[in-house]
Amino acid sequence: MSVLHSDSGRFFIPDDLGYKMEWDEEDSIDHQLLILQKADAFASQNRLKEALDLFSVAISYGPMRPEQLSTLVDCVLRNFKVAYSTETDKTTRSKKHSDREDPGDKFCCPGCYRFLSEPVTVTCGHTYCKRCVQRELYSKCKLCNNDMGTRCGSGHPHRTNVILSGLLEKWFPDETKVSKVILEIEDLSRRGCYEEALLLSSNMIESDPGEVLGRICRAEAYAGLKQYNRALKDLEELCLQSPSWPEVYFQKGKILQKMGCTNKSLQVLLQCLALDGDYTLAKKEVEKIVYDLVSPDCEKVKEGLQEMAQGSSPRPRSKAMEADGQAKAPLLPHSSHHKERCDAPSPWESEEQSGLSWATLLRAPGRLGGSGAEEGLKRVSSAPQLGRQERGRVPLKRKLSFSETEPSAVHRGGNKYKKQGDTGAAVDCTPAPCREAPADLVEASDFECPLCMRLFYEPVTTPCGHTFCRSCLERCLDHMTQCPLCKDNLKEYLATRNYSITQFLDGLIKTYLPEPHLERHKMHVEETEEFSDLTKSVPMFVCTMAYPTVPCPLHVFEPRYRLMIRRCMESGTKRFGMCISDPQKGFADYGCMLQIRSMHFFPDGRSVVDTVGWKRFQVLRRGMRDGYNIADIEFLEDAKVESEQGLVKLRELHDQVYKQACAWFQNLKSRFRGQILQHFGPMPERETDIQATPNGPAWCWWLLAVLPVDPRYQLSVLSMMSLRERLAKIQQILAYLQSIHNE
Structure with missing residues (x-):
């Protein structure tokens, strides 16, 4: 080119x-x-x-x-x-993760493979240690590849999971203590207290020379004090001990950049991205350097x-x-104002x-x-x-590591590392065995939802760090937009409706409490099956008249109906009954089943539900459940005309009434026609077989929905199971409306 x-x-x-x-x-x-x-x-x-x-x-x-x-x-x-x-x-392939914890350990952070200290549950439902989330090391979840992001609805986006934090501290007190010390050291470094951070990290390394995070913390403290060579020495040892851990290379690249060794910093940062292409901070630094x-x-x-x-x-x-x-x-070029320089050839x-x-x-x-x-x-x-x-490109043949030029070159053998000339014991990098919770400390009471006081089922963690059963939390948010425990504002969390199951907690329950979880699952299945019966205990929405095949959009804002609609969706039926109100009985004896086609949620929890009429029914028994009406029902069907002569007369009446209906609609003022078309859509076409469906021709129900008639009169037509009688009623209504128009 x-x-x-x-x-x-x-x-x-x-x-x-x-x-x-x-x-x-x-x-x-x-x-x-x-x-x-x-x-x-x-x-x-x-x-x-x-x-x-x-x-x-x-x-x-x-x-x-x-x-x-x-x-x-x-x-x-x-x-x-x-x-x-x-x-x-x-x-490195044979040594992958040998420098860190076993990735099969359920108590390891999926980001850094260290102990899951200060657990924070992110938006996708997976849990990371607070250190990984706080530093924003990854833009996407390592387990599901979804965006990590920060939790919405809280002024503190990195709050720890209260339930998990308590469990881990109870089961693994030593690891938890070490993790808190590391967080304390990093907090000191962020506040510029490098000498205090150096002292704490050095004490930690003396007590446990194999603590990798302690060396990273000490390297950061050295860098803060501009003792870059000492920082690089710690990181070089970690590069040998942890050849597949991206963070080690990122920290090394940052220090090289502070020393003015931009080219070497770039190489090390690329090495970090080669290990983990989703390492956000490293990619940002590379972009700046390349720019x-x-x-x-x-x-x-x-x-x-x-x-x-x-x-x-x-x-x-x-x-x-x-x-x-x-x-x-x-x-x-190397920066001339730094106290220490990077003189090794690139x-x-x-x-x-x-x-x-x-x-x-x-x-x-x-x-x-x-x-x-x-x-x-x-x-x-x-x-x-x-x-x-x-x-004729020649690939890179040299290991892109600062350790190549240092006199403390190492000899790699097996899964142990040893410095040349060092007669001490080699560092054992064999991964530690997977952790298991102490059996005597696992108690079912630690896994109880604070709302229903039962074992967690589909646990969900809010941005404020509290955990509830998903159904319990949704019911609570129907009534208020605050956390039930700490009263933290959850409006943004409610707006996203991202109630992801806390996978780590759910896995612990299934692993350590299999029998109680099975009983809880059976209970949930029984409740769901009860909601899915379309003739027994059917949920009733008492509002307006609805008709088969006719759209019926609804604005749902009452807590009881939010719960009702949600249960209809979860049960898989996506259906509920619609009746008009009755002063004596609560709701009418006849109604129409509606089928949910789609839902649109508003940030405050309200929703617009797009429904369409399905089947007519008659109420047999009434009842209540969690604040909304339920009923046992029986579906209605039109009685079919069997004789040939009767069918001919029925078709003649059908065609006559259909023409009357079309004429009435065309004679309406244009603004009325526009409103009807916008709300109900166009009038259905005349059907060839007028007895093909249990509810009869669709145009009859469309016309009944748009006619300016008292709902009680419409209800009487809805309850009819004879198409002839229904057509006769519609004909009477049209004749009455025509007479009024002529006057």
């Missing part, structure tokens, strides 16, 4: 797909967007050289956000993974390059550089050893419009690119 060219103030990018982008120099905003789109396309196709070219030009048009280079970072990472995996898979690398006006980098170029020793020139006629520049210092040199990336074009910019673009276009096998 040919890169940008200038010609009298107009620029274009010839496209290998057969078209070109062209613009005037003045219109820079739209042009930057076009260039970014094209650059993203090249990066998605793994064409790094072209993508680099265009990203550099896009930045020259104006400031950008580092996250806009996300596709470029993904492209670099894909190529890095190819080289990284071939070199390190053999040494600086491709920025054409990064004067600090340019000056540093010149200084390093003057003091660097001669190096072999690559073919790409010889063709360009330019001497190779060093990778990145594994990427030779273009012949790697598919990409960051020095080449730094020679991005300057501002458009001059020969210098065009020359810079030519130099970029001549750089070798990753992912192009036909260009």
